[in-house]
Each structure stands twice: as structure tokens, then as C-alpha cells.
Amino acid sequence: MILVSLAGVLTFAATALANNIVGSNGRDRLRGTAGPDVINGLGGHDVINGLAGDDILTGDTGPDEINGGALNPSGNWYNFSIAGVWGWTKGPYGRGGAKALVYDESKIDKSTPLPNGMVWNMVYDPDAPAGTVAPISSEEIWQRLEWFLSQILPVAEESGVRLALHPDDPPTDQLRGGARLVNRPDKYERMLDLVPSPASALEFCLGSLAEMPEGDGGGDVYEATERFARAGRIAYVHFRNVRGKVPHYQEVFVDEGDLDMIRVLSILRDVHFDGVIIPDHTPHIECDAPWHAGMAYALGYMRAALRMIEAE
Numbered sequence: 001m002i003l004v005s006l007a008g009v010l011t012f013a014a015t016a017l018a019n020n021i022v023g024s025n026g027r028d029r030l031r032g033t034a035g036p037d038v039i040n041g042l043g044g045h046d047v048i049n050g051l052a053g054d055d056i057l058t059g060d061t062g063p064d065e066i067n068g069g070a071l072n073p074s075g076n077w078y079n080f081s082i083a084g085v086w087g088w089t090k091g092p093y094g095r096g097g098a099k100a101l102v103y104d105e106s107k108i109d110k111s112t113p114l115p116n117g118m119v120w121n122m123v124y125d126p127d128a129p130a131g132t133v134a135p136i137s138s139e140e141i142w143q144r145l146e147w148f149l150s151q152i153l154p155v156a157e158e159s160g161v162r163l164a165l166h167p168d169d170p171p172t173d174q175l176r177g178g179a180r181l182v183n184r185p186d187k188y189e190r191m192l193d194l195v196p197s198p199a200s201a202l203e204f205c206l207g208s209l210a211e212m213p214e215g216d217g218g219g220d221v222y223e224a225t226e227r228f229a230r231a232g233r234i235a236y237v238h239f240r241n242v243r244g245k246v247p248h249y250q251e252v253f254v255d256e257g258d259l260d261m262i263r264v265l266s267i268l269r270d271v272h273f274d275g276v277i278i279p280d281h282t283p284h285i286e287c288d289a290p291w292h293a294g295m296a297y298a299l300g301y302m303r304a305a306l307r308m309i310e311a312e
Contacts, residue, residue: 076156076235077164077203080145082136082178084120085169094283095253099290101281103170103211105247113177138179142194145181149195156199164203164235165191171212172246184212185224192233202233207240207280210259211249225264230271237268239302240280253283254298261301265309277302 087108094100113135117128156163168175171183182188188202209221228234241257242249254261268277279298284290 076161077166079120079166080148080181081168082119082133082141083114083176086121086175087170093250095256098253098283098285098294100283101251103246103249105172110172110175111177133177135177136179141179141181145191146194149197149200153195153197153199157197162199162201162235164201166203167205167208169205169208169211170246171208185209185221188224188228201235202228203236203238204228204234205238205240205280206259206264207238207242207251210242210257211245213246221259222263222267226267226271229268229273234273234275236276236278238280239277239298240282251281251283254279254301262305262309265305269309
């Protein structure tokens with residue numbers, strides 16, 4: 001059975017909380033708070049957060065950071081990126097003048113370096129010396145991910161928690177001097193093979209996957225959906241639609257983008273996916289509650305679409 005949830009992330013984060021274990025050495029494992037901060041706070045959007053997390057990304061830490069409890073993931077979803085989400089423009093580009101996000105590489109310099117003391121567009125060291133973060137190669141970021149997973153996945157397994165990796169958004173080859181990780185569907189396979197574990201899973205963001213350019217392992221979102229869902233590797237689905245691909249795309253309402261969302265749901269049904277689908281960021285409708293209205297529209301579409309395919 002496919003579940004639709006606006007708070008589906010909290011469902012998974014609550015699993016991490018329920019399985020919180022304090023080992024014999026007293027260190028907290030997968031400690032966190034299941035609430036709005038799981039999504040919006042320092043601990044929720046990116047499992048690689050705080051000083052320990054930033055050091056993992058910038059290459060300045062070791063296993064003692066985890067053994068000492070400095071790394072403190074509060075949920076089970078994570079991003080692993082230097083630049084994070086960057087380069088969007090928001091304006092009345094959506095249907096009916098709704099405010100929507102557009103990514104257009106002709107309007108930005110995607111090589112703009114990050115200042116020292118910043119990762120994922122967040123300042124973690126306001127006293128960092130002047131200068132910029134050194135470029136990060138693809139080989140180096142994959143090495144850092146391998147080390148991170150080798151340290152955290154055994155803890156996740158012991159706690160009965162699955163860690164779900166979000167693909168890169170925008171899925172360019174590099175952004176702000178940092179190579180990207182999962183900017184093609186096939187790179188999810190590489191991540192899963194890097195440190196094999198039943199605790200390693202996917203946060204399957206349909207919008208990010210649709211933004212990926214054709215060729216070189218990208219382009220067929222439907223095949224990727226069937227492959228990873230059939231293998232049981234999808235923890236949950238971000239249900240979002242876009243029009244266009246890197247280097248130029250726009251986020252749109254769920255019923256009007258390049259993806260056939262009914263086809264995606266049918267694939268999930270046919271492979272007996274029993275996880276959660278969650279509406280992701282949508283255009284903001286002009287009213288007293290723009291975000292809520294956009295989410296309500298997406299949720300209504302999702303519920304109606306599921307009722308339709310379940311009746312087939």
C-alpha cells in the first residue's frame with residue numbers, strides 16, 4: 001500500500017527516535033527530535049550537519065568525531081554536498097502567476113566559489129579566515145562519502161534505521177567548485193555499492209531525477225523508478241514535477257511537467273511499493289497561505305491519482 005503524507009519525513013525520523021540507542025560507552029546513536037525541526041532545523045535537512053558534519057565534507061575530521069558523539073543525525077534522510085541547493089531564481093513564472101523556481105545556468109556563474117566557513121549555503125564558522133573553499137574533485141567527494149557511510153551505516157543497522165540519500169539538486173556536474181555526487185540515476189547504484197548495507201536507501205526525488213540531463217546514465221526516470229523500487233531500495237518518494245533539464249529547468253505544478261506522474265504511480269503499484277510518497281516543494285499560489293495552498297493542490301492530486309490507479 002502506498003501512503004501519501006505531508007509529514008512522511010517525520011514518520012521516518014520518528015523511527016530513528018524510537019530506535020535511539022545509547023551504547024555501553026555512553027555515546028548517543030541516531031539521537032534526535034521528531035518534530036518540525038527534523039525538516040527545518042540544523043539536524044533535519046542534512047544529516048551531515050554541525051561542526052562534525054562540516055568537517056566530514058571539508059576533509060578535516062576522523063572517526064573520533066563520531067565515536068565522541070559529535071555527529072548527531074536527527075533523521076534518516078540526508079544530503080552529501082558542498083554547495084547544496086544554489087542558483088535558483090524565484091518569481092511569478094508558474095501557471096496563473098504562481099511563484100515558482102527556475103534554474104538557468106545562462107543567468108549565473110555556477111563556479112562562484114564558497115567562502116571559507118560555509119557549507120551547504122550555511123555559515124558554520126563566522127570567524128573563518130578570508131578566502132574561499134578549495135575545489136573538490138569527484139574522486140574526493142566520493143571518498144568522503146565512503147568514509148562517512150562506513151562509519152554511520154553500522155550504527156543505523158544496529159538501530160533499525162534506514163538512511164536515505166537525496167540526489168543532487170540542481171544535478172549539475174559541479175557547483176561552486178564542488179563536484180556533485182548523485183546527478184544521474186545510475187550513480188545511486190554506485191552509492192549503494194560503495195558500502196553495501198540494508199540500512200542504505202534512497203530518498204527518491206522525482207523532480208531532481210527529471211532535471212538530470214539525457215545520456216551518460218540519465219534521462220529515464222521510469223526505468224529508474226521500477227529498478228530501485230523493485231529492489232526495495234526506495235525509502236520514500238518526493239513527488240515533484242519539473243519542465244526542462246539542466247542547464248535550464250523550471251519547477252511546475254505536479255500535473256503539468258515533463259513527467260507522467262500517473263505512470264510513476266502505476267509503476268510503484270505494480271512492484272508493490274509500500275512506502276510513503278511526499279509532496280515536495282511546489283509553486284506558491286497567490287493567497288494568504290501560498291505554501292499551504294500549493295501543498296494542498298499537490299496532495300489532492302496525489303490522493304485522486306492513487307484512488308484512480310487502485311481502482312484499475
